[in-house]
Amino acid sequence: MFENKERTAIAELGEFGLIKHLTDHFKVKHKSSIKGIGDDAAVLNFENKEVLISTDLLLEGIHFDLAYVPLMHLGYKAIQVNLSDIYAMNGIATQVTVSIGISSKFPLEAVEEIYKGIQLACDKFNIDLIGGDTSSSKQGLVISVTSIGYAEKKEVVYRNGAQEGDLICVSGDLGGAYVGLQILEREKLIFMENPNIQPDLEGKDYIIERQLKPEGRRDIVDLLAQMDILPTAMIDVSDGLASEVLHICQQSEKGATLYEEKLPIDPMTYETARELGLDPTVCALNGGEDYELLFTIKQSDYEKLKHDVDISIIGHITDKNSGCKMISKSNVVHELKAQGWNAFKS
Amino acid sequence: MFENKERTAIAELGEFGLIKHLTDHFKVKHKSSIKGIGDDAAVLNFENKEVLISTDLLLEGIHFDLAYVPLMHLGYKAIQVNLSDIYAMNGIATQVTVSIGISSKFPLEAVEEIYKGIQLACDKFNIDLIGGDTSSSKQGLVISVTSIGYAEKKEVVYRNGAQEGDLICVSGDLGGAYVGLQILEREKLIFMENPNIQPDLEGKDYIIERQLKPEGRRDIVDLLAQMDILPTAMIDVSDGLASEVLHICQQSEKGATLYEEKLPIDPMTYETARELGLDPTVCALNGGEDYELLFTIKQSDYEKLKHDVDISIIGHITDKNSGCKMISKSNVVHELKAQGWNAFKS
Numbered sequence: 001m002f003e004n005k006e007r008t009a010i011a012e013l014g015e016f017g018l019i020k021h022l023t024d025h026f027k028v029k030h031k032s033s034i035k036g037i038g039d040d041a042a043v044l045n046f047e048n049k050e051v052l053i054s055t056d057l058l059l060e061g062i063h064f065d066l067a068y069v070p071l072m073h074l075g076y077k078a079i080q081v082n083l084s085d086i087y088a089m090n091g092i093a094t095q096v097t098v099s100i101g102i103s104s105k106f107p108l109e110a111v112e113e114i115y116k117g118i119q120l121a122c123d124k125f126n127i128d129l130i131g132g133d134t135s136s137s138k139q140g141l142v143i144s145v146t147s148i149g150y151a152e153k154k155e156v157v158y159r160n161g162a163q164e165g166d167l168i169c170v171s172g173d174l175g176g177a178y179v180g181l182q183i184l185e186r187e188k189l190i191f192m193e194n195p196n197i198q199p200d201l202e203g204k205d206y207i208i209e210r211q212l213k214p215e216g217r218r219d220i221v222d223l224l225a226q227m228d229i230l231p232t233a234m235i236d237v238s239d240g241l242a243s244e245v246l247h248i249c250q251q252s253e254k255g256a257t258l259y260e261e262k263l264p265i266d267p268m269t270y271e272t273a274r275e276l277g278l279d280p281t282v283c284a285l286n287g288g289e290d291y292e293l294l295f296t297i298k299q300s301d302y303e304k305l306k307h308d309v310d311i312s313i314i315g316h317i318t319d320k321n322s323g324c325k326m327i328s329k330s331n332v333v334h335e336l337k338a339q340g341w342n343a344f345k346s
Numbered sequence: 347m348f349e350n351k352e353r354t355a356i357a358e359l360g361e362f363g364l365i366k367h368l369t370d371h372f373k374v375k376h377k378s379s380i381k382g383i384g385d386d387a388a389v390l391n392f393e394n395k396e397v398l399i400s401t402d403l404l405l406e407g408i409h410f411d412l413a414y415v416p417l418m419h420l421g422y423k424a425i426q427v428n429l430s431d432i433y434a435m436n437g438i439a440t441q442v443t444v445s446i447g448i449s450s451k452f453p454l455e456a457v458e459e460i461y462k463g464i465q466l467a468c469d470k471f472n473i474d475l476i477g478g479d480t481s482s483s484k485q486g487l488v489i490s491v492t493s494i495g496y497a498e499k500k501e502v503v504y505r506n507g508a509q510e511g512d513l514i515c516v517s518g519d520l521g522g523a524y525v526g527l528q529i530l531e532r533e534k535l536i537f538m539e540n541p542n543i544q545p546d547l548e549g550k551d552y553i554i555e556r557q558l559k560p561e562g563r564r565d566i567v568d569l570l571a572q573m574d575i576l577p578t579a580m581i582d583v584s585d586g587l588a589s590e591v592l593h594i595c596q597q598s599e600k601g602a603t604l605y606e607e608k609l610p611i612d613p614m615t616y617e618t619a620r621e622l623g624l625d626p627t628v629c630a631l632n633g634g635e636d637y638e639l640l641f642t643i644k645q646s647d648y649e650k651l652k653h654d655v656d657i658s659i660i661g662h663i664t665d666k667n668s669g670c671k672m673i674s675k676s677n678v679v680h681e682l683k684a685q686g687w688n689a690f691k692s
Contacts, residue, residue, distance in 0.1 A: 034396060038597070039505050040434035040581060041400035041495070048394045050380060054387035055477055055492055057445035061484035088386035099403035099490055131401055138407035139485025144445060146401055146492045149387070159385050235386055251384070 060140030075117025178287025406486030421463025524633025
């Protein structure tokens with residue numbers, strides 16, 4: 001990937017030199033960031049607000065494939081998927097730590113690409129990089145991100161607050177990231193069979209971007225605040241809609257009914273799924289990696305968001321004994337099952 | 347390692363089942379832990395105190411070798427080395443998140459061993475496990491720990507506060523973890539040549555334990571508070587004494603003079619180093635992984651700690667232009683150099 005470019009051996013810089021080189025131009029922006037990189041620990045202060053902390057581990061060959069994921073995109077996505085967890089608590093994300101394990105065969109320029117993506121995500125979402133760790137890795141690329149944010153105590157939204165009759169809402173559209181991944185996998189296979197064939201991604205920009213460059217929905221958190229809506233429960237859609245609905249229902253001790261016809265699926269997702277012989281609804285339910293926000297609201301809040309084109313009302317919360325169901329377009333009742341992405345399948 | 351024991355495939359539990367299985371019996375103890383595992387993010391509250399956050403990535407083959415590191419010890423050490431960073435800020439460690447990537451070839455019982463060690467460390471140091479991530483790994487074992495703690499604003503001790511004339515102090519003794527590692531490496535080589543020879547660790551308990559089961563020096567943080575001493579600068583000894591003294595001097599813009607005869611080296615470390623043909627002073631200066639606390643205090647605090655057997659005064663801070671030096675036992679002046687452990691060497 002870097003064959004014709006400059007290559008600088010990471011060992012030349014050493015561990016501290018590398019961290020300094022990669023992070024020196026990251027400026028700390030938040031008042032809550034008292035001390036960032038450069039001491040034993042970062043020092044933060046949130047003035048009696050609730051502090052939100054989430055962490056994710058991304059492993060080469062499990063969570064990403066460097067055959068088709070550009071390193072800059074990988075850095076960007078690593079930050080976004082983590083911030084998404086803070087937004088899912090109705091919080092404001094403010095800081096991240098990033099630890100990277102990288103093969104010594106990678107040149108410095110490769111790590112720089114990852115950090116370009118990290119910086120892009122941090123700049124766009126107003127996030128301070130306040131710590132981390134870099135190390136050689138004997139195996140593949142390893143990225144661990146911890147994101148930190150805050151919220152007023154009464155504004156934190158958990159998974160367990162959904163009440164019977166609440167409306168189930170989801171932002172954006174679903175299934176695109178999964179269908180985008182199938183296209184990338186298809187083109188990888190073609191390329192492996194014949195490296196002279198260029199990948200055919202024509203007209204697939206949106207779903208490829210959904211897969212390679214997802215964005216946490218901070219805008220939805222802002223929008224809900226502007227609308228004066230406090231969701232009763234919220235979760236981000238990382239493992240697929242079905243899995244997330246089941247999480248909310250399990251923790252809230254409730255049931256749910258979804259309507260297939262209400263699921264927001266982008267036309268490109270729909271058509272490409274069909275092309276690939278996939279059911280678009282199954283992609284939306286079980287595809288995962290959409291990083292949209294799934295949340296429940298009181299019926300009395302319906303009027304406030306009913307005209308928002310970026311939020312779909314896809315069902316409602318029922319009592320626990322009714323279970324979790326989806327009514328299909330042909331009016332058949334299906335039981336919802338979590339068949340989402342499992343990091344332990346192989 | 348688990349050939350004659352029960353083996354349960356991790357895939358049987360799935361990701362959520364695994365997290366629940368491994369963490370269900372961890373009880374949340376701190377008032378600051380509002381919500382631990384089970385939502386998109388953990389929720390904490392530190393009531394206007396400074397929040398301290400540190401993170402470490404541990405990779406098989408770089409940071410540990412499963413040929414001689416028992417999994418329970420590995421879990422224990424992963425927590426301790428991270429807590430050590432919070433203590434180095436003069437803070438109270440309260441929470442950790444743990445992410446683990448593990449080969450699907452490992453049975454559930456192996457992951458349970460790691461978590462036993464994590465729990466032992468958490469129980470002993472009164473730490474809440476509040477989040478994390480588990481995943482299959484295509485490569486080796488990956489452990490990422492983020493530790494969280496707090497301190498009153500005026501009690502946080504940074505690396506940059508050392509003043510000319512301050513005394514340089516270190517807790518415990520140095521070089522033991524490194525010499526212990528050399529013994530383990532030696533026995534591994536012997537074992538690889540002839541698997542019938544049992545490892546000879548006779549009489550090496552202390553230094554083996556220094557390597558396999560280090561402990562963060564929370565007790566020193568408590569002791570300093572009892573003595574009413576606020577260090578002017580502090581760092582933990584993870585990369586070797588020389589490297590840490592240089593960090594303090596660089597960030598404080600000062601120099602330092604150490605005295606070789608004052609370096610605390612345990613007799614077992616000393617004798618074993620000699621046996622192995624190593625210079626015990628070099629082991630203390632550059633060995634690393636001791637996880638002792640190195641700190642500077644005002645001269646006026648000398649009377650308060652001069653009788654404490656667990657703290658050694660090893661030198662003093664000088665002006666920047668004098669540089670960082672060690673006076674040897676034979677009165678030769680050596681310039682201090684960081685030759686500590688480097689995760690990118692090899």
